[in-house]
Amino acid sequence: MSLETLEIDHIPSSHRIHAALFHDVSNTDFLHAQLLARNPDFDYTFLDASSVISRLHVLSAIYRAVTTQLEGSLTTATPHSEVVLSLSPNNNIADAYRRWGITPGKTKDIIVIKIVSGTEVPTPEDIWAHLTGAIKGTPAPLSDEEIAKATDWPKVRKYYSLNAVPALASVKDEEVRRREMERLAIMKMALRGL
């Protein structure tokens, strides 16, 4: 089972957060249709992994979504949609969905997040059974290596305005450069709405 239960600091134990990655998904249009129809069985965050940098990047968005929910100030309808918005540097929800949500005909690699809280929590096994039945793709763990296979850097750089950042000018090493871009992206997300 590639579904992982994430441990995130400063998130109450009432919340359980599960995540996985699917490569080469062939039924993105079906999944997208379920979201549009607000099918209650598809209460998930589906992210286009090509717009994602790393595990830390995803965790930062989840953290923001859950803390926003705890403060009672969600901008969107659910913590699942709030995760999508939390990846964006601006408050435009449609834009966030276009960039970080899934797009029929385009999205090949999907990160799935399930946030559960309260009493009637499904078990990880239940969630996994549903996901593997619904998503036609190759499951993988949500690791940096697996995410990196999908990341489209030119796109990510554009989304977070990373193309002309003076702080990156002197960084030559590619790996160091990517970690710096990750830091800058997470900071942009944190500053959304100010």
Add this chain to the structure above:
Amino acid sequence: MATEFPLPRVLTYPASAPPSLIAQGAEGRLYKTTHLHADRPCALKYRPPKPYRHPILDARLTKARIAAEAKVLDRCYREGVPVPVVYALDAAAGWLMIEWIEGIPVRQGINEWLGERPEDDAPPAEDLDETPIVDLMKRIGQAVGSLHRTGVIHGDLTTSNMMLRPRPQGSEPEADAKKKAVAGDVILIDFGLATQSSSDEDRAVDLYVLERAFASTHPRAERLFSHVLEAYKHSFKKAHSVLIKLEDVRMRGRKRSMLG
């Protein structure tokens, strides 16, 4: 450390390590905690509600200050000024989570270097190699210069609002304890009073505040401060005119203190 103050709500949820209270200032508290995982230590700056202020006004002020500090850090970090990166925040709830800077405040480094020398201002023994402390002064000048080049005024420059972060292991041969005390990269912190300006006057006042703070915190090292200004002078194009303005600012400062 016993928590004499109620924790901000965000710190009441479980984490890999309990938060510790590092500093308690007039405006707020600073906790050391973690962002997402145990291996991401961070500083959480919290501005609690002020019971003596009108609640609506207080909430608005707190939000504006957290937002202002975060924006300045973002701007500085992107421009390559040595400051902590922002991890997360909730302006309405009054907290800002930033990268934890390892090391010691510059104030402590300088004091460790000065050690137990006699209280007087006499020049140090002939054989004392001052290169390490002079280098630190230059790094301070460069850090402040890069800040000013970016168009940001710190507003509270002191050697407590600068950290000395050790360089990664192995990048320098091991030094003796004294040298080690003043080694590392200078990182500017505490942007609670920062503003945006590129005027000579504002920049000169920022330097003057540092000069006065330095003289009172490190009276025995006062003569070394010239190296801060020297490095500052070469750090950006307009620095030269700022230093000319600094003469005026000092003059006004002296007049004011003579008038009492």
